[in-house]
Amino acid sequence: MVVMNEADIRNIVSLNSDVIVEMGAAFQSEGAAFTCQPPVQQMMLAPLNGLLCVKSFYTALKKHFVVKMAGNYRPNGGNVSETHGMNAVYDSASGQLKAVLADNGYLTQIRTAAAGGYAIDLLAPQTLDIAVIVGTGRQARMQLSALMLVRQPKEIRCFGRNTESLKCFVDWALDTHGIKVAYFTDEALAMANADLVITATTSRTPVLHKEAVLGTRQSRDLLIVAMGSDSAEKRELEEALVLESNRWVCDDISQSAVLGELKGISDDMFGEAFTPIELGDVLRGPSPGITICDLTGIAKLDLAISEYCLARMPE
Amino acid sequence: MVVMNEADIRNIVSLNSDVIVEMGAAFQSEGAAFTCQPPVQQMMLAPLNGLLCVKSFYTALKKHFVVKMAGNYRPNGGNVSETHGMNAVYDSASGQLKAVLADNGYLTQIRTAAAGGYAIDLLAPQTLDIAVIVGTGRQARMQLSALMLVRQPKEIRCFGRNTESLKCFVDWALDTHGIKVAYFTDEALAMANADLVITATTSRTPVLHKEAVLGTRQSRDLLIVAMGSDSAEKRELEEALVLESNRWVCDDISQSAVLGELKGISDDMFGEAFTPIELGDVLRGPSPGITICDLTGIAKLDLAISEYCLARMPE
Numbered sequence: 363m364v365v366m367n368e369a370d371i372r373n374i375v376s377l378n379s380d381v382i383v384e385m386g387a388a389f390q391s392e393g394a395a396f397t398c399q400p401p402v403q404q405m406m407l408a409p410l411n412g413l414l415c416v417k418s419f420y421t422a423l424k425k426h427f428v429v430k431m432a433g434n435y436r437p438n439g440g441n442v443s444e445t446h447g448m449n450a451v452y453d454s455a456s457g458q459l460k461a462v463l464a465d466n467g468y469l470t471q472i473r474t475a476a477a478g479g480y481a482i483d484l485l486a487p488q489t490l491d492i493a494v495i496v497g498t499g500r501q502a503r504m505q506l507s508a509l510m511l512v513r514q515p516k517e518i519r520c521f522g523r524n525t526e527s528l529k530c531f532v533d534w535a536l537d538t539h540g541i542k543v544a545y546f547t548d549e550a551l552a553m554a555n556a557d558l559v560i561t562a563t564t565s566r567t568p569v570l571h572k573e574a575v576l577g578t579r580q581s582r583d584l585l586i587v588a589m590g591s592d593s594a595e596k597r598e599l600e601e602a603l604v605l606e607s608n609r610w611v612c613d614d615i616s617q618s619a620v621l622g623e624l625k626g627i628s629d630d631m632f633g634e635a636f637t638p639i640e641l642g643d644v645l646r647g648p649s650p651g652i653t654i655c656d657l658t659g660i661a662k663l664d665l666a667i668s669e670y671c672l673a674r675m676p677e
Numbered sequence: 678m679v680v681m682n683e684a685d686i687r688n689i690v691s692l693n694s695d696v697i698v699e700m701g702a703a704f705q706s707e708g709a710a711f712t713c714q715p716p717v718q719q720m721m722l723a724p725l726n727g728l729l730c731v732k733s734f735y736t737a738l739k740k741h742f743v744v745k746m747a748g749n750y751r752p753n754g755g756n757v758s759e760t761h762g763m764n765a766v767y768d769s770a771s772g773q774l775k776a777v778l779a780d781n782g783y784l785t786q787i788r789t790a791a792a793g794g795y796a797i798d799l800l801a802p803q804t805l806d807i808a809v810i811v812g813t814g815r816q817a818r819m820q821l822s823a824l825m826l827v828r829q830p831k832e833i834r835c836f837g838r839n840t841e842s843l844k845c846f847v848d849w850a851l852d853t854h855g856i857k858v859a860y861f862t863d864e865a866l867a868m869a870n871a872d873l874v875i876t877a878t879t880s881r882t883p884v885l886h887k888e889a890v891l892g893t894r895q896s897r898d899l900l901i902v903a904m905g906s907d908s909a910e911k912r913e914l915e916e917a918l919v920l921e922s923n924r925w926v927c928d929d930i931s932q933s934a935v936l937g938e939l940k941g942i943s944d945d946m947f948g949e950a951f952t953p954i955e956l957g958d959v960l961r962g963p964s965p966g967i968t969i970c971d972l973t974g975i976a977k978l979d980l981a982i983s984e985y986c987l988a989r990m991p992e
Contacts, residue, residue: 363779365680396723403718408711409737410772416731416744422724429731431744431765435772446772448765450746457725457750457761462777464678 364461364675371465374674377475377504379511381670382483385476388666389613389642395422399661402617404593410435412443413593419661426451426460426672430664432470434564441527442500443564445471449668461672471504473667474659477613478560478589479508481641481655485611486585487648490515492556495543496570496598497563497590498527503534505562505589510539513558520545521552549574556584561598563590568600575603581651589657591622599623599654605631608651610638613660622658679776679990686780689989692790692819694826696985697798700791703981704928704956710737714929714976717936719908725750727758728908734976741766741775741987745979747785749879756842757815758879760786764983776987786819788982789974792928793875793904794823796956796970800926801873801900802963805830808873810858811884811913812905813842817877818849820904824875825854835860836867864889871899876913878905883915890918896966904972906937914938914969920946923966925953928975937973 375381403416412435420427431447445467453460463469493515495502506518518535520543522528528545535543546552553559553574563569569590576582586607590598604610604623612618615638619625624638632638641655690696718731727750735742746762760782768775778784808830810817821833833850835858837843843860850858861867868874868889878884884905891897901922905913919925919938927933930953934940939953947953956970 363682365777367678398720398722400718400720403715403731403733405713405715405733405735405742407713407735407742407772409769412772414733414744414767414772416718416733418718418720418729418731420720420722427722429729429746433767433772437771444772446767446774448774448777450763450765452729452748452761454724456752457722457727457729457748457759459761459763459779459781462680462763462779464774464777466774 363459365464366675367464368466368468371463371468371671375469375472375671377472377507381472381476382479382508382511384666384670385473385663386480388662389480391423392642393423397421402621407435410437412436414447415592417659417661417664419665420454422454424665424669425454426665426669427454428661428665428668430470430661432467434467449664451668451672463668463671469667469671470664471501473663474501474589475504475508477657477663478505478587479512481587481657482509482558483512484641484644484646485648485653485655486513486558490557492517492519493558494519494521494552494556496521496559496561498522498531499562502531502562505560506535507539509560515558518543519552521549523547550577558585560587561590563598564596565590565598566595567597569598570603571600572602572606576606581608583650584652585648586652586654587657588623588654592658593621597623597625601626604654605636606652607636607654609649609653610636611641611644611653612638612656613641613658615640617658617660618656623654623656678774680779681990682779683781683783686778686783686986690784690787690986692787692822696787696791697794697823697826699981699985700788700978701795703977704795706738707957708738712736717932722750725752727751729762730907732974732976732979734980735769737769739980739984740769741980741984742769743976743980743983745785745976747782764979766983766987778983778986784982784986785979786816788978789816789904790819790823792972792978793820793902794827796902796972797824797873798827799956799959799961800963800968800970801828805872807832807834807871809834809836809867809871811836811874811876812878813837813846814877817846820875820877821850822854830873833858834867836864838862865892874899874901876901876903876905878913879911880905880913881910882912884913885918886915887917887921891921896923898965899967900963901967901969902972903938903969907973908936912940916941919969920951921967922951922969924964924968925951926956926959926968927953927971928956928973930955932973932975933971938969938971
């Protein structure tokens with residue numbers, strides 16, 4: 363049995379174009395082979411002020427299967443959450459435990475950022491004028507890093523409520539990527555003329571609203587990648603905005619309905635203009651109007667990043 | 678982080694009276710503190726001809742919390758299943774991963790047997806004339822071992838369908854415990870005058886029926902401990918027999934309804950004579966008529982056996 367800790371894993375896995383390609387391949391993987399993806403197990407842990415998710419995936423097409431634990435906690439309050447957890451990797455043919463990737467949630471962060479990058483590469487126009495990141499935390503930063511691997515927007519904005527956090531984000535972007543980011547605390551101003559909005563918050567109330575996005579317009583061309591909501595309690599997009607979408611894409615329809623932005627949207631609200639489609643099935647390229655891509659995080663990617671990590675393990 | 682493999686764990690944990698006492702304490706533990714026990718995550722893995730269960734439990738009363746994986750497979754057919762899995766043990770106060778108990782399902786077997794022993798100690802008469810084990814596999818043997826730790830029945834019987842397996846069980850009981858076991862392939866004969874029946878099979882169709890248990894009688898004094906059914910597909914007790922019970926006990930009512938012997942029993946069938954009660958809440962001692970105790974296996978015990986193991990870890 364292989365045991366790797368976070369430092370070992372960080373040495374061999376980082377967010378780069380290869381990882382985005384691998385996550386894309388996982389999204390696109392289909393086949394007649396047996397697969398099993400049980401509902402996500404969630405522990406809402408009040409004493410830790412956070413949530414532990416268990417996501418599991420088996421496919422007979424791969425050498426391994428995975429049970430992934432990722433916890434996100436703020437045990438003592440504070441702005442930046444702690445992450446904990448591990449990926450348990452089993453042999454698909456024998457059921458034996460093959461590897462314990464004690465990553466403290468690092469692989470989940472990487473695969474989440476790479477999924478965002480892949481969704482943008484698949485759905486956004488080749489040329490972007492203005493991209494907006496909503497949120498200033500760890501995953502907001504990783505989403506910006508992933509974006510920069512697939513597109514080079516002329517202008518990057520960050521929208522949030524806390525000026526201090528926004529300034530830290532701006533400093534980080536300049537230090538890390540050498541790019542200037544303009545920050546906004548006004549939603550409508552932040553959204554003006556944007557081509558792409560990535561929401562990366564842990565908000566329980568919508569951070570993006572129809573009014574600010576559309577104003578008095580009937581429609582606009584915009585790709586929204588909403589990757590923050592991954593539990594019954596979280597929500598980033600106002601329902602009215604969800605219902606305005608001209609194309610609705612998500613990583614997993616059943617998860618989106620329970621954990622993501624399809625919460626509260628009943629099947630009879632679906633129609634020709636608003637039919638959920640999964641990332642693995644959507645056609646490449648931008649589409650007129652508002653495209654929303656809701657990412658809740660799927661165990662298929664946890665398996666893919668685990669196998670990616672194991673394949674790069676030193677002898 | 679502590680990593681222990683199956684051999685390490687077998688060195689310090691075995692089925693004995695201490696473990697039964699510890700599991701009893703876990704059943705009885707209650708309190709105003711925060712607890713979280715999400716629904717069991719189950720993976721029905723057709724290529725492995727088996728099932729992986731993920732059971733998780735958090736309580737603010739304990740130093741640790743647990744995510745337990747236990748797989749039971751017959752990848753190449755055969756009578757004896759392989760077990761795989763591990764217990765991931767986290768710190769309750771920080772969320773950090775503290776231990777990986779790579780037990781291949783051993784701790785789950787021990788806690789399951791100990792739970793059976795505890796249930797018998799709690800619910801059976803002090804003196805037992807005849808005890809029947811239904812099933813001949815690994816857990817049937819462990820249930821007999823647990824029984825011998827809490828009661829000394831005058832006669833032990835084993836009931837099953839396969840004569841060869843029954844003979845192996847009889848040999849094992851003589852070798853291991855020095856006790857003579859009579860074997861039966863006829864259900865009604867096996868049940869005649871029994872005080873206690875323990876069902877320990879993986880059957881998907883009932884192995885115990887009202888007709889064989891009651892015959893032409895209206896009732897009889899009998900304790901049935903049904904510990905085999907732990908998934909939507911499994912079933913050991915005929916519904917008619919379940920409805921004949923004068924006292925219904927289980928380890929977890931919500932699990933019994935989905936995974937155990939309360940499947941298909943609707944709430945309006947419950948009444949004064951048939952109201953589910955959990956092991957932690959039932960009064961000690963036998964009760965007239967048929968008592969059924971349905972054990973589906975609960976994560977509270979996975980935490981207890983993990984802490985028991987960690988407490989005995991060599992320096």
